[in-house]
Amino acid sequence: xxxxxxxxxxxxxxxxxxxxxxxxxxxxxxxxxxxxxxxxxxxxxxxxxxxxxxxxxxxxxxxxxxxxxxxxxxxxxxxxxxxxxxxxxxxxxxxxxxxxxxxxxxxxxxxxxxxxxxxxxxxxxxxxxxxxxxxxxxxxxxxxxxxxxxxxxxxxxxxxxxxxxxxxxxxxxxxxxxxxxxxxxxxxxxxxxxxxxxxxxxxxxxxxxxxxxxxxxxxxxxxxxxxxxxxxxxxxxxxxxxxxxxxxxxxxxxxxxxxxxxxxxxxxxxxxxxxxxxxxxxxxxxxxxxxxxxxxxxxxxxxxxxxxxxxxxxxxxxxxxxxxxxxxxxxxxxxxxxxxxxxxxxxxxxxxxxxxxxxxxxxxxxxxxxx
Amino acid sequence: xxxxxxxxxxxxxxxxxxxxxxxxxxxxxxxxxxxxxxxxxxxxxxxxxxxxxxxxxxxxxxxxxxxxxxxxxxxxxxxxxxxxxxxxxxxxxxxxxxxxxxxxxxxxxxxxxxxxxxxxxxxxxxxxxxxxxxxxxxxxxxxxxxxxxxxxxxxxxxxxxxxxxxxxxxxxxxxxxxxxxxxxxxxxxxxxxxxxxxxxxxxxxxxxxxxxxxxxxxxxxxxxxxxxxxxxxxxxxxxxxxxxxxxxxxxxxxxxxxxxxxxxxxxxxxxxxxxxxxxxxxxxxxxxxxxxxxxxxxxxxxxxxxxxxxxxxxxxxxxxxxxxxxxxxxxxxxxxxxxxxxxxxxxxxxxxxxxxxxxxxxxxxxxxxxxxxxxxxxxxxxxxxxxxxxxxxxxxxxxxxxxxxxxxxxxxxxxxxxxxxxxxxxxxxxxxxxxxxxxxxxxxxxxxxxxxxxxxxxxxxxxxxxxxxxxxxxxxxxxxxxxxxxxxxxxxxxxxxxxxxxxxxxxxxxxxxxxxxxxxxxxxxxxxxxxxxxxxxxxxx
Numbered sequence: 001x002x003x004x005x006x007x008x009x010x011x012x013x014x015x016x017x018x019x020x021x022x023x024x025x026x027x028x029x030x031x032x033x034x035x036x037x038x039x040x041x042x043x044x045x046x047x048x049x050x051x052x053x054x055x056x057x058x059x060x061x062x063x064x065x066x067x068x069x070x071x072x073x074x075x076x077x078x079x080x081x082x083x084x085x086x087x088x089x090x091x092x093x094x095x096x097x098x099x100x101x102x103x104x105x106x107x108x109x110x111x112x113x114x115x116x117x118x119x120x121x122x123x124x125x126x127x128x129x130x131x132x133x134x135x136x137x138x139x140x141x142x143x144x145x146x147x148x149x150x151x152x153x154x155x156x157x158x159x160x161x162x163x164x165x166x167x168x169x170x171x172x173x174x175x176x177x178x179x180x181x182x183x184x185x186x187x188x189x190x191x192x193x194x195x196x197x198x199x200x201x202x203x204x205x206x207x208x209x210x211x212x213x214x215x216x217x218x219x220x221x222x223x224x225x226x227x228x229x230x231x232x233x234x235x236x237x238x239x240x241x242x243x244x245x246x247x248x249x250x251x252x253x254x255x256x257x258x259x260x261x262x263x264x265x266x267x268x269x270x271x272x273x274x275x276x277x278x279x280x281x282x283x284x285x286x287x288x289x290x291x292x293x294x295x296x297x298x299x300x301x302x303x304x305x306x307x308x309x310x311x312x313x314x315x316x317x318x319x320x321x322x323x324x325x326x327x328x329x330x331x332x333x334x335x336x337x338x339x340x341x342x343x344x345x346x347x348x349x350x351x352x353x354x355x356x357x358x359x360x361x362x363x364x365x366x367x368x369x370x371x
Numbered sequence: 372x373x374x375x376x377x378x379x380x381x382x383x384x385x386x387x388x389x390x391x392x393x394x395x396x397x398x399x400x401x402x403x404x405x406x407x408x409x410x411x412x413x414x415x416x417x418x419x420x421x422x423x424x425x426x427x428x429x430x431x432x433x434x435x436x437x438x439x440x441x442x443x444x445x446x447x448x449x450x451x452x453x454x455x456x457x458x459x460x461x462x463x464x465x466x467x468x469x470x471x472x473x474x475x476x477x478x479x480x481x482x483x484x485x486x487x488x489x490x491x492x493x494x495x496x497x498x499x500x501x502x503x504x505x506x507x508x509x510x511x512x513x514x515x516x517x518x519x520x521x522x523x524x525x526x527x528x529x530x531x532x533x534x535x536x537x538x539x540x541x542x543x544x545x546x547x548x549x550x551x552x553x554x555x556x557x558x559x560x561x562x563x564x565x566x567x568x569x570x571x572x573x574x575x576x577x578x579x580x581x582x583x584x585x586x587x588x589x590x591x592x593x594x595x596x597x598x599x600x601x602x603x604x605x606x607x608x609x610x611x612x613x614x615x616x617x618x619x620x621x622x623x624x625x626x627x628x629x630x631x632x633x634x635x636x637x638x639x640x641x642x643x644x645x646x647x648x649x650x651x652x653x654x655x656x657x658x659x660x661x662x663x664x665x666x667x668x669x670x671x672x673x674x675x676x677x678x679x680x681x682x683x684x685x686x687x688x689x690x691x692x693x694x695x696x697x698x699x700x701x702x703x704x705x706x707x708x709x710x711x712x713x714x715x716x717x718x719x720x721x722x723x724x725x726x727x728x729x730x731x732x733x734x735x736x737x738x739x740x741x742x743x744x745x746x747x748x749x750x751x752x753x754x755x756x757x758x759x760x761x762x763x764x765x766x767x768x769x770x771x772x773x774x775x776x777x778x779x780x781x782x783x784x785x786x787x788x789x790x791x792x793x794x795x796x797x798x799x800x801x802x803x804x805x806x807x808x809x810x811x812x813x814x815x816x817x818x819x820x821x822x823x824x825x826x827x828x829x830x831x832x833x834x835x836x837x838x839x840x841x842x843x844x845x846x847x848x849x850x851x852x853x854x855x856x857x858x859x860x861x862x863x864x865x866x867x868x869x870x871x872x873x874x875x876x877x878x879x880x881x882x883x884x885x886x887x888x889x890x891x892x893x894x895x896x897x898x899x900x901x902x903x904x905x906x907x908x909x910x911x912x
Contacts, residue, residue: 139445139446139449140436140438140442140446140459140460141446141449141450141456141459141460143459251385258804260459261449261450261451261455261803261804262383262450262452262455262803263450263451263452263799263800263801263802263803263804264803264804265383266383266520266800266801267801267802267803267805267831269386270386271384271385271386271387272384273383303445303449305848306442306445309441310439310442313439
C-alpha cells in the first residue's frame with residue numbers, strides 16, 4: 001500500500017512527499033503553522049509558512065524567524081504538493097491547512113470553532129478525503145450559547161461592578177480571547193485596560209493591520225481609581241498574583257469553555273465564569289467533520305478516545321492520534337504563556353516533547369496511530 | 372423553584388463569604404417560610420427522600436438526551452456530578468414552571484405511591500417544564516446528595532442576621548432529627564430551650580489541630596509559646612473511635628454521631644448505662660471497641676459500622692464501650708457555659724455513681740508538669756491505641772463547632788511509605804475532569820503491588836501537574852481508570868495498618884493520604900511490600 005500523504009511522527013504531522021511538517025513540536029527544516037499559539041508554533045524551525053495575519057504575533061513570540069505568509073485560498077507548491085490555507089475561525093490568522101497531491105486531499109484543522117466571533121475570519125468547511133481534527137471539547141456536555149448572550153452577561157456584570165465601585169478583571173488568554181472580549185465590550189460603560197502580555201499581542205496585531213478597539217496598557221503609573229471605572233483584560237497567568245491583587249477590591253470573571261462545568265468553574269475560584277470558547281463545541285465538531293465529506297478523520301487532542309468512538313458509531317471512519325497539541329488549551333490548567341522556545345512541559349521532564357505513545361520509533365500499530 | 376435555582380447560581384457567582392451571606396439572606400427574605408425550612412434542611416445535610424431509584428432516573432435521562440449509554444457514563448466522569456450531567460445532556464426546553472420548592476418536594480414525595488410508568492411520565496414532563504439551571508437543582512433534589520460548597524455555618528450566619536437570634540443558639544435549634552414537614556419556621560425562631568425536643572443534641576465542640584501536617588511539626592517549645600502555662604491545661608488521650616453525644620431525657624435515650632445521625636440502635640451495649648443515668652443528662656465522648664478492658668484499634672469497630680443487623684458474633688467479637696470526656700447537660704440544665712474543670716467534676720461524679728464502669732468509662736487525665744514532659748508522653752500514643760493528645764483549657768466553656776483557642780488536638784505523626792503512582796481516575800465536584808484519585812504501589816520483587824488509594828494532600832498546582840502527566844503517560848484505559856507509566860513517587864501517610872484478605876497486597880491502611888510529592892526519588896527507590904508488612908508487625912492490630 002502506498003504511503004499516506006501525511007503521517008504522524010514524534011516531531012509532528014509530516015508530509016514526506018512535500019518534505020514539510022505541520023505544527024511540529026521539534027525543530028525541523030520546513031514548518032507549516034496553523035496558528036500562532038505556543039503549542040502549534042514552536043521555536044527552532046528553519047522555515048515557517050503561516051497566514052498573513054499570524055505574521056506579527058509570530059515574530060513577536062518567536063523572534064527573528066524565517067517566515068513566509070500567505071492569504072486564505074492562496075496555494076504554495078512544494079515538491080509537487082499543493083499547500084493552501086482556509087479560515088479556521090479559532091483566532092485571528094488561524095488556518096486549516098489543505099494539502100493536495102495527485103488528487104488526494106488532506107486537511108489539518110489546527111484548532112477551530114464554527115461560530116463567528118466577529119474578529120477571526122469565520123470557519124470555512126473544506127472538502128477532503130482525510131481530515132485531521134482537534135476535539136478539545138469533544139463531549140456532548142459542551143454546548144455554547146450564541147456569543148451575544150454571553151457578552152450581554154459580561155457587560156451587565158461590568159456595569160454592576162462599576163456601580164458598586166469594584167474593579168472588573170476579565171481573564172482570557174492573550175491571543176484570541178483577549179481581542180474577542182475587547183471587540184465585544186460595551187465601551188459606553190468605561191475604558192479598557194490591558195495587562196502587558198495582552199497589550200503586546202494587541203500591538204503585534206495592530207502592526208498587522210488589525211483594527212482593535214482602543215486600550216490602555218496598565219503600568220505602575222496607572223491610577224487605581226481610574227482603572228476601577230474601566231475593565232481590565234488579563235491573561236490566566238495573572239490570576240491571584242500581586243499584580244492583580246493591587247486592583248482590589250475586584251470581581252474577576254473567567255472566559256473559557258471549561259466554565260460549562262460547575263466543578264471546573266469552582267476550581268478556578270472565579271467570581272464569574274463566562275462560557276465562551278475559541279474551540280468548537282460538540283455539535284460544532286460533529287457538523288464540521290460531517291461537512292468535509294471525508295473518508296477518514298483523525299482526532300489529535302481533547303477527548304480523543306470518547307469522540308473517536310462516537311464518530312465510529314455514527315458511521316465515520318475515525319481514529320485517535322497522539323500529538324503534543326493542547327498545551328495552550330485556552331486556560332490556566334496547562335501553562336498558558338510558555339516562554340518562546342524550549343518549553344518545559346510540566347511533569348514530562350524526562351521524556352520531553354515525546355508523547356510516550358508515539359515514542360520508541362515504531363509508530364505503526366501504536367495507540368491507533370496507523371495511517 | 373426559580374428562586375432556589377437562582378440561589379444556586381448566585382452562590383456559584385461569588386467566592387466572597389460576605390457576598391454569599393448576602394445571597395442567602397436575599398433568598399430567605401424572598402421565599403415563603405416553608406421554602407426557607409426546606410432550604411435549611413437541604414443545606415444542613417438533611418437529604419430529601421428519594422422515591423425514584425437513581426438507576427431509573429439515569430436511564431430515563433439517557434433516553435431524553437438521545438445519546439448512547441457509554442457516552443452518558445463518560446460525560447459523567449467529565450462533569451463529576453450526576454445531576455449536572457443530566458441537566459447538561461438533555462436538550463434545552465422552552466417550558467416554564469412557577470411551582471415553589473415546597474411544591475416540588477411534595478410532588479417528589481408523592482412519587483413513592485406511584486407506578487414506575489407514572490413516575491417516568493411525571494419526570495419527563497417535569498424536565499420539560501424547567502430550564503437548565505432549574506433542572507440541575509431539580510435533579511439534585513431527586514438524586515440526593517446536596518454538597519454545594521456552602522457550609523451550614525454560612526446559612527446559620529445569614530439566618531442569624533435576619534432573625535436577630537445568635538448563631539450558636541440557631542445552630543443548636545437546627546441540630547438533630549427534624550424534617551421541614553414537621554418543623555416550621557415559626558417554631559425555629561420562637562424562643563425555646565433544649566427540652567422542647569428531648570432528642571435534640573447540642574452542637575459538637577471540635578478541636579483545632581496543633582499541626583496540620585507532619586511537615587509543620589510543632590515542638591514542645593512551640594506549643595508552650597502558643598498555649599502558655601501548662602498548668603492552665605488538661606490533657607487526655609485522643610481516642611480513635613466514633614465521636615458521640617449520649618442523651619438521657621424524659622426516660623428516653625439517644626445516641627448521636629458527629630454527622631448528626633441517630634445511632635442509638637447501633638450500640639445496644641451502651642443502653643443499660645444510659646438508661647440508668649439521671650434524667651436530663653447529656654454526655655460527650657468516644658465509642659470504641661473494647662476487649663478485656665483495653666481499647667481495640669478502629670479497624671475492629673469498623674467491622675460493625677454500617678451493618679444493619681448486629682449479629683451475636685459481631686457483638687461478641689467487637690463489643691463497644693464509651694470513653695466519656697464531657698458533660699453538657701446535668702439535671703436538665705445546659706451546663707456548657709461552665710468551665711472545663713467544673714464540667715469535669717460533674718462528669719466524674721456521674722461516673723462514680725454508675726453501675727456500669729466497664730461501659731461508662733471516663734477519659735483519664737494525663738499528668739504533666741511541663742510541655743516537654745507531655746511531648747514525651749505523646750510518643751506513647753500508638754501503644755495506647757490513641758491518635759495523639761487532646762488539650763483543653765481548664766477554664767474553657769463548651770463551644771460550638773471548630774474553634775481556635777481552647778481545644779487543641781496534638782496528633783502523632785502519621786506512618787509513611789514512599790510509593791509509586793500506577794493508576795489514576797478523575798475526581799468529582801471541584802475536581803471534575805481532573806485526574807485526582809490515585810492508586811499507589813510498592814515493590815514486591817520486581818513487581819509493583821497496589822496497596823492504597825489516596826485523594827488528598829496535593830496542592831492545586833501539583834494536581835495540575837500530575838493531571839498533565841497522567842494524560843500524556845497513559846498506558847491503558849479500563850473504563851474511567853487509567854494505568855499510568857510508573858514514574859511518579861509520593862510519600863503516603865496513614866494512621867494505621869491492618870491485615871486484609873480483601874486486598875491484593877494483604878494489607879489495608881487507615882486514612883491514607885499524600886504527604887508530599889517525592890520529586891527527588893526515582894521509582895526504584897520506593898518502599899517495598901516487605902517494609903510495609905514490617906509496619907504491620909509493629910503497629911498493626
